[in-house]
Amino acid sequence: MAAAFAGKVVLITGASSGIGAATAVHLARLGASLSLTGRNLDNLNRVGQQCEQTGSLKPLLLKGDVTNESDTKQIVESTVAHFGRLDVLVNNAGILEMGTIETTSLEQYDRVFNTNVRSIYQLTQLAVPHLVKSQGNIVNVSSVNGIRSFPGVLAYNMSKSAVDQFTRCVALELAPKKVRVNSVNPGVTLTELQKRGGLDEESYKKFLERAKETHALGRPGDPNEVASAIAFLASDAASYITGANLPVDG
Ligand code: NDP
Numbered sequence: 001m002a003a004a005f006a007g008k009v010v011l012i013t014g015a016s017s018g019i020g021a022a023t024a025v026h027l028a029r030l031g032a033s034l035s036l037t038g039r040n041l042d043n044l045n046r047v048g049q050q051c052e053q054t055g056s057l058k059p060l061l062l063k064g065d066v067t068n069e070s071d072t073k074q075i076v077e078s079t080v081a082h083f084g085r086l087d088v089l090v091n092n093a094g095i096l097e098m099g100t101i102e103t104t105s106l107e108q109y110d111r112v113f114n115t116n117v118r119s120i121y122q123l124t125q126l127a128v129p130h131l132v133k134s135q136g137n138i139v140n141v142s143s144v145n146g147i148r149s150f151p152g153v154l155a156y157n158m159s160k161s162a163v164d165q166f167t168r169c170v171a172l173e174l175a176p177k178k179v180r181v182n183s184v185n186p187g188v189t190l191t192e193l194q195k196r197g198g199l200d201e202e203s204y205k206k207f208l209e210r211a212k213e214t215h216a217l218g219r220p221g222d223p224n225e226v227a228s229a230i231a232f233l234a235s236d237a238a239s240y241i242t243g244a245n246l247p248v249d250g
C-alpha cells in the first residue's frame with residue numbers, strides 16, 4: 001500500500017484526537033492529501049505536524065463544529081476549493097453520553113444524535129456531488145454498539161445503529177454512481193471517548209478491565225488498528241466492498 005493514496009484527497013472529521021488522528025497519520029504515510037477537522041485547534045495543529053513529519057503534503061486544517069450547519073458547509077467547500085477535488089470522506093467525529101432510558105435527557109439525546117447522525121447526513125449530502133465526480137468513497141466510523149446492545153449507553157447505541165443503516169442504504173443509493181459507502185465498527189478502543197462521555201478514572205479502569213474479558217483477543221483496541229481498517233476500506237484494495245459494517249473489535 002506504499003503510496004496507495006497518492007493524488008487522493010481525504011477529508012477526516014474528528015481528526016484532532018483518537019481514531020481520527022491515528023487515521024490522519026496513517027493516510028499521510030500512504031501519500032494522501034488531507035483535510036482535517038475538529039474543534040480543538042491546538043490538537044489539530046499537533047496532528048497536522050505529525051502528518052507532515054511523515055513527509056506528506058501539509059494538511060489543510062479546518063476548525064469547525066460538525067453540529068453547526070454553516071461550519072460543515074464551510075469544511076466541504078474549503079476542502080474542494082483548496083485541493084480541487086474530494087476522493088474520500090471519513091465521517092469519524094462522534095461523542096458518547098452515558099445513560100439509560102431513565103437517566104438520558106432529551107438534551108443529551110439531541111447532542112448525541114446531532115453529532116453522531118445528523119452531521120454525517122449533512123456532510124455526506126454536501127460531499128456526494130464531489131465523490132460522484134471522483135468515483136470516491138465514504139467510511140463512517142460506527143461502533144460494535146451499532147450491531148449489539150449494551151446497557152447504560154442508550155442514545156449512543158441507537159445513534160450507531162442509525163449510522164449502520166445509513167451506511168447500507170446510501171451504499172445502495174450511490175452504487176449506480178460508483179461511489180462506495182462502508183463503516184468500521186470498533187470495539188473498545190483506547191481514546192478519550194469514554195472519559196469525555198462521563199466515566200471517572202476509577203470507572204474507566206474497571207471498564208478497561210472488563211474489556212479484556214469481553215474482547216476475544218483479551219484486550220481493547222489501539223486507534224492505529226482502527227485506522228488501518230479505515231484505510232483498507234477507503235483504498236482501491238476494497239473496490240468490490242460496499243454497504244459493509246466491518247467489526248474491528250478483537
Ligand atoms: P475521541 O474523543 O478521542 O475523538 C472524538 C473526535 O470527534 C475528536 O476529534 C473531537 O474533536 C471530534 N468531535 C466530537 N464532537 C464534535 C463536534 N461537535 N464537532 C467537531 N468535532 C467533534 O474519541 P474516538 O477517537 O474514540 O472517537 C472517534 C469515533 O470512534 C467516534 O465516532 C466514536 O463513536 C467511535 N468509536 C470509538 C470507540 C472507542 O472505544 N474509543 C469504539 C467504537 C467507536 P475535538 O476534540 O476537537 O472537539
